[in-house]
Amino acid sequence: MQIIDGGVNAPKGYEASGVEAGIKYENRKDMALVYTKEAASVAGTFTTNVVKAAPVVWDKEVVESGKSVHAVVLNSGIANAATGKEGKEYNYEMASEIAKVLDVLPEEVLTASTGVIGMQLRMEPIRKGAPLLKEALTTERDGAIAAAEAIMTTDTTRKECAVTFEQEGRTITVGGMSKGSGMIHPNMATMLSVITTDAKVSPETLQEMLGSIVKDSFNMISVDRDTSTNDTCLLLANGVAGAEEIKKDSKEYEALYEAVSYVATELAKKMAADGEGCTRLLEVTVKGAKTKEEAVILSKSVISSNLVKTAIYGKDANCGRVLCALGYAGVDFDPEVVDLTLYAGGEELVWIENGVLTDFSEEKATEMMGNDVVTLVCNMKQGDAEATAWGCDLTYDYIKINADYRS
Amino acid sequence: MQIIDGGVNAPKGYEASGVEAGIKYENRKDMALVYTKEAASVAGTFTTNVVKAAPVVWDKEVVESGKSVHAVVLNSGIANAATGKEGKEYNYEMASEIAKVLDVLPEEVLTASTGVIGMQLRMEPIRKGAPLLKEALTTERDGAIAAAEAIMTTDTTRKECAVTFEQEGRTITVGGMSKGSGMIHPNMATMLSVITTDAKVSPETLQEMLGSIVKDSFNMISVDRDTSTNDTCLLLANGVAGAEEIKKDSKEYEALYEAVSYVATELAKKMAADGEGCTRLLEVTVKGAKTKEEAVILSKSVISSNLVKTAIYGKDANCGRVLCALGYAGVDFDPEVVDLTLYAGGEELVWIENGVLTDFSEEKATEMMGNDVVTLVCNMKQGDAEATAWGCDLTYDYIKINADYRS
Numbered sequence: 001m002q003i004i005d006g007g008v009n010a011p012k013g014y015e016a017s018g019v020e021a022g023i024k025y026e027n028r029k030d031m032a033l034v035y036t037k038e039a040a041s042v043a044g045t046f047t048t049n050v051v052k053a054a055p056v057v058w059d060k061e062v063v064e065s066g067k068s069v070h071a072v073v074l075n076s077g078i079a080n081a082a083t084g085k086e087g088k089e090y091n092y093e094m095a096s097e098i099a100k101v102l103d104v105l106p107e108e109v110l111t112a113s114t115g116v117i118g119m120q121l122r123m124e125p126i127r128k129g130a131p132l133l134k135e136a137l138t139t140e141r142d143g144a145i146a147a148a149e150a151i152m153t154t155d156t157t158r159k160e161c162a163v164t165f166e167q168e169g170r171t172i173t174v175g176g177m178s179k180g181s182g183m184i185h186p187n188m189a190t191m192l193s194v195i196t197t198d199a200k201v202s203p204e205t206l207q208e209m210l211g212s213i214v215k216d217s218f219n220m221i222s223v224d225r226d227t228s229t230n231d232t233c234l235l236l237a238n239g240v241a242g243a244e245e246i247k248k249d250s251k252e253y254e255a256l257y258e259a260v261s262y263v264a265t266e267l268a269k270k271m272a273a274d275g276e277g278c279t280r281l282l283e284v285t286v287k288g289a290k291t292k293e294e295a296v297i298l299s300k301s302v303i304s305s306n307l308v309k310t311a312i313y314g315k316d317a318n319c320g321r322v323l324c325a326l327g328y329a330g331v332d333f334d335p336e337v338v339d340l341t342l343y344a345g346g347e348e349l350v351w352i353e354n355g356v357l358t359d360f361s362e363e364k365a366t367e368m369m370g371n372d373v374v375t376l377v378c379n380m381k382q383g384d385a386e387a388t389a390w391g392c393d394l395t396y397d398y399i400k401i402n403a404d405y406r407s
Numbered sequence: 408m409q410i411i412d413g414g415v416n417a418p419k420g421y422e423a424s425g426v427e428a429g430i431k432y433e434n435r436k437d438m439a440l441v442y443t444k445e446a447a448s449v450a451g452t453f454t455t456n457v458v459k460a461a462p463v464v465w466d467k468e469v470v471e472s473g474k475s476v477h478a479v480v481l482n483s484g485i486a487n488a489a490t491g492k493e494g495k496e497y498n499y500e501m502a503s504e505i506a507k508v509l510d511v512l513p514e515e516v517l518t519a520s521t522g523v524i525g526m527q528l529r530m531e532p533i534r535k536g537a538p539l540l541k542e543a544l545t546t547e548r549d550g551a552i553a554a555a556e557a558i559m560t561t562d563t564t565r566k567e568c569a570v571t572f573e574q575e576g577r578t579i580t581v582g583g584m585s586k587g588s589g590m591i592h593p594n595m596a597t598m599l600s601v602i603t604t605d606a607k608v609s610p611e612t613l614q615e616m617l618g619s620i621v622k623d624s625f626n627m628i629s630v631d632r633d634t635s636t637n638d639t640c641l642l643l644a645n646g647v648a649g650a651e652e653i654k655k656d657s658k659e660y661e662a663l664y665e666a667v668s669y670v671a672t673e674l675a676k677k678m679a680a681d682g683e684g685c686t687r688l689l690e691v692t693v694k695g696a697k698t699k700e701e702a703v704i705l706s707k708s709v710i711s712s713n714l715v716k717t718a719i720y721g722k723d724a725n726c727g728r729v730l731c732a733l734g735y736a737g738v739d740f741d742p743e744v745v746d747l748t749l750y751a752g753g754e755e756l757v758w759i760e761n762g763v764l765t766d767f768s769e770e771k772a773t774e775m776m777g778n779d780v781v782t783l784v785c786n787m788k789q790g791d792a793e794a795t796a797w798g799c800d801l802t803y804d805y806i807k808i809n810a811d812y813r814s
Contacts, residue, residue, distance in 0.1 A: 051734030117727025314810030320524020327458030403721030
């Protein structure tokens with residue numbers, strides 16, 4: 001597997017674009033399109049929030065139909081959530097406008113929205129944006145960049161990733177983009193993500209693969225424990241690479257799994273690292289847990305703790321808070337055997353040994369915690385299961401951004 | 408029932424004191440004592456965190472023994488949590504030092520600690536503090552105030568409450584104090600609370616009463632979703648009022664229940680209103696839920712949401728975030744029938760009707776949200792159950808306090 005510079009149109013047969021439609025803000029791209037002329041199998045995972053945005057309801061229907069699709073249209077600025085029947089109609093209209101310019105059916109166009117909840121989409125900018133998106137479609141690198149930029153809200157960086165691998169002498173490419181910065185919490189994180197591949201895969205196999213991968217990638221990040229109404233991850237496979245169809249339980253399946261998993265995990269980490277207002281990425285590995293499920297619960301509990309997150313921001317080795325967050329996760333364990341180690345900037349520092357604080361150097365800990373990536377490894381010594389979760393620190397800027405998000 | 412000015416020594420037979428022992432900080436009270444010469448029945452509820460502080464382990468044992476007690480000693484500065492076997496020994500020594508000066512058994516002295524996790528208690532200040540506490544014991548108002556002040560950490564106000572009611576011509580008093588400001592989350596909130604009464608009640612009846620009351624009071628508040636290692640609520644009943652023993656299922660039981668419930672709820676609300684860095688109390692009532700349990704889960708989800716809390720801080724009527732927090736609580740409901748109403752400063756404003764935002768005045772909402780107490784009422788229209796939870800806004804000062812708590 002090889003990492004390449006690219007995004008959502010890196011795989012063969014995909015074009016992408018991003019334009020200014022004026023949906024909510026002035027002078028910024030806010031509509032994106034991903035298009036494949038060859039119809040693609042599609043898999044999707046969506047928010048578990050009871051309150052589901054109109055595009056989520058639409059995409060679920062399309063994905064569950066098992067039919068192929070040609071495009072994904074995305075907008076930022078307005079989430080089209082908590083918008084009732086009217087919101088569903090506007091969403092259908094957005095799909096229809098894109099279908100019209102692409103000469104496909106509305107049912108072949110997936111939608112995704114991110115932004116303010118409760119506000120209705122205005123159709124005028126959408127109608128204006130649709131032909132502009134069509135016109136701007138390209139297989140060039142620029143198109144993917146424009147699309148990744150157009151879906152940003154409070155994101156400070158665009159998020160893209162692409163890899164290639166070989167299948168029977170053909171090059172298969174997986175590319176993806178995502179957005180997500182606030183209202184980020186597993187199941188799904190508040191995020192939109194579109195991953196594309198030119199491999200050939202049936203929708204059922206694709207769905208199984210995506211469901212499994214999302215659990216270890218997007219569902220392992222948290223910025224603020226707020227699970228959004230709009231979380232959407234879509235995986236499209238158009239088969240344009242010309243290789244054989246990939247079946248379950250084959251080595252080709254494993255190779256594609258590895259590639260999609262890499263892209264999904266990188267995009268997830270990029271989202272955590274760009275959490276609203278954050279200054280560093282917090283990576284927490286829980287090992288020695290009884291089961292994978294318990295390792296997941298424990299690691300998520302630590303990355304989600306406001307007190308851990310503020311300590312990471314303050315470069316304060318207040319490791320009792322980590323132990324505390326493990327303790328209230330809802331998993332039973334023996335606190336008196338737990339080890340906790342800090343890894344950062346290529347160095348290692350044992351904080352807790354068998355449940356008790358070591359005599360570590362506070363000065364060294366503070367210095368290590370100044371790095372962009374801070375890793376904590378908790379060894380529960382209860383079994384062999386392991387999980388890693390990603391979060392970020394909690395800072396003044398998170399408050400600033402969220403106390404005044406809408407204005 | 409009558410509300411009176413008083414605290415933990417308001418009921419007959421209780422004395423209280425608070426002194427500077429120099430446990431961690433200079434020039435502030437950090438040890439408190441509550442004493443009853445007449446041995447008291449005791450009930451307790453404790454943190455559900457797997458990581459339990461040494462005093463929690465000790466108090467659980469004492470409470471479960473069903474034996475009567477004479478005193479509660481409390482300290483701030485150091486939590487005596489994640490301190491292993493050594494920490495347990497120090498805790499026993501703290502109980503023993505107090506037992507010695509009061510001429511009772513160590514097993515008749517309950518303990519409670521709050522402060523930094525992972526640091527060992529130093530015995531020198533404790534040994535110095537014990538006789539000072541004994542000497543300062545008083546039934547005067549001053550003693551309760553000193554005790555309530557001595558247990559404060561990042562609290563900005565001391566928290567006390569007392570009420571009286573009549574039983575067969577005798578006046579029964581219930582008084583209490585608590586501390587809690589950060590690491591506050593249900594089960595229990597990070598809190599220490601001591602409630603006293605001069606009613607006569609068996610330990611079993613007292614435990615049943617406290618267990619039920621805590622569910623609707625202390626367990627309904629959250630500042631930061633971090634359930635501490637030290638949460639402790641103790642209820643002492645010494646019978647000194649001279650009234651008959653109170654039995655279950657009597658009208659006397661109901662009267663005492665009401666009084667203790669009032670004190671516990673007031674103390675809980677005071678903790679939420681003094682959440683670290685907060686500027687206002689957020690009260691969320693969920694009504695029309697299918698079951699009480701679901702109403703509890705839904706109301707707690709809203710008061711715990713960082714995005715709701717920052718919106719409350721910013722006086723931003725971003726009510727989609729409230730709907731979103733209801734949606735990810737883990738309870739099934741129909742989002743398209745939910746109503747959401749804001750109450751503050753004696754005014755009322757409907758934000759969401761049947762799942763869709765109303766055309767409310769943003770200006771009026773912002774003005775109303777400037778009050779010290781902001782109440783949200785969510786009507787789920789699924790049944791008759793109701794619950795109220797209390798939290799606070801999330802501000803720059805929360806970050807400031809917690810990014811640099813230990814120094």
